[in-house]
Amino acid sequence: MPMIDIYATAGTFSDPHALARDAATTVKSIEQVPDIPMFRENTAAFVHELKAGALSNVDGDADYVRVQVLTNAGALDRPKQIAVARQLTDLVAKAAGDDSLKQRTWVLLTEAVAGGWGLWGHAHTNDEIVTAAKNEIAKLKG
Secondary structure, three states: OOOEEEEEEEEOOOOHHHHOOOOHHHHHHHHHOOOOOHHOOEEEEEEEEEEEOOOOOOOOOOOOOOEEEEEEEOOOOOHHHHHHHHHHHHHHHHHHHHHHHHHHHEEEEEOOOOOOOOOOOOOOOOHHHHHHHHHHHHHHHH
């Protein structure tokens, strides 16, 4: 159930909502979690549009995108980490209509500490998230 934050200068993306939906869908797919409401409703992306001049590298260049993906601990093994970085980079470049943006997109993968994943007003451990998912699957099967 990752949270994805995409930061770029305003106007970089023609359809930020579509980018947010596609980023959430991409990471949910890579995680390979069950397609249940718990995961569909709680995997989300936020596109943050920054004012011109709000970001810069050392040389003063400002045409960068930063993507931060926050997951519960252990959600992404090494192959999934690589897939998330590659696919989100490609998605950002496509959404911007600028293939060269692949060279200027930073993807940061961050894991919440055990007990640091708040959902439904409770700070969940990984075991609690797994148990909640199993309970939801059982309810859906009836």
